[in-house]
Amino acid sequence: MTPIRFAAAALAVLSLLALAYLWLAGGQGTLVRATVLPEPRPVSRAALVDMHGQPFDIGQVAGEWQLLFFGFANCPDICPITLQQLATARRRLAEAGAAPLPGILFISVDPARDTPAVLADYAGRFGEDVIGATGEPDALRELAGSLGVFFEAADDGSDSYEVSHSAAVLLINPDGELHAVFSAPQDVDALVNDLAILTGA
């Protein structure tokens, strides 16, 4: 074999190997933001109430991927921004033909102000499929504790008090376990990329 023919054959083999690699890697991509837990973590089935006033726990949405975010409806900045980003990411996945789509679950840590009626109005502003829920403080603490989420209401005596809370978005797998965490601040492109990979959409 002449050197030229050898080089051409080698190049052809390398090209085939590269194509095979790209084919195998295609659709898997690389996570850019999500932190995947080494082992999915069980999540509390603490008894909450949903935005229709019905009993609710995380187990009720098992069978689907869920994006979980803790916040409060009087939060003017980070909560609506994050929910809007989640809704946008979900819409972009839908437009790309992704299936199944993750649900969006908003847990209010301000049950004193966020009644089911308030939650229904609030959650509905981010999409028909967004679920709002809240609960008694003990139940909220149990759920949050199982997810490593922090929240604390400022006791300033006013009716416009603030609530500090973890700003991460949590991905719950169809078995109702904590699967991955998106640390704040969120980025829609990263959410779309990582959710497509993690949910196999």
Added chain:
Amino acid sequence: MMRPRLALFLASLALSAACAERTPDVIDAYGYLPLVDDGPAVAYFMLRNPTARRLEVSAIACPPFARVELHETRLEDGVSRMRRLGSPAIEPGGKLELRPGGTHLMLMQAPSPIEAGAACSLAVRLADGSVLATSVKLSERGTGGPGS
């Protein structure tokens, strides 16, 4: 040779331009309506200080909202916390930038519900007594606006 009147006119134009460049202003103001009844609306803007002196915000009003507060959202170890800002200072050549996820203006206690597309009248009073005013159009979340 340039006529004296023309020279005087051009000099006054140059002087006006120089003065105009050195005036603080408020630009890019926009806001969002409350998401719940009696909840806070929010507004964002940028205050530019092209002057050679340090400016200090002494008060902010935005009628028809009766109560207006400047807040800052901070992420501390993954936890979102808000704190009220008192009288922020803007250094010479600096700016005070309000943007989603950061410093923002909370607008509360409107006398009646505000329709989408309505505006409030932002007036930022500085410690030297001057007032920077502009109109802030309030949109619904998700319907446009630079921060949506």
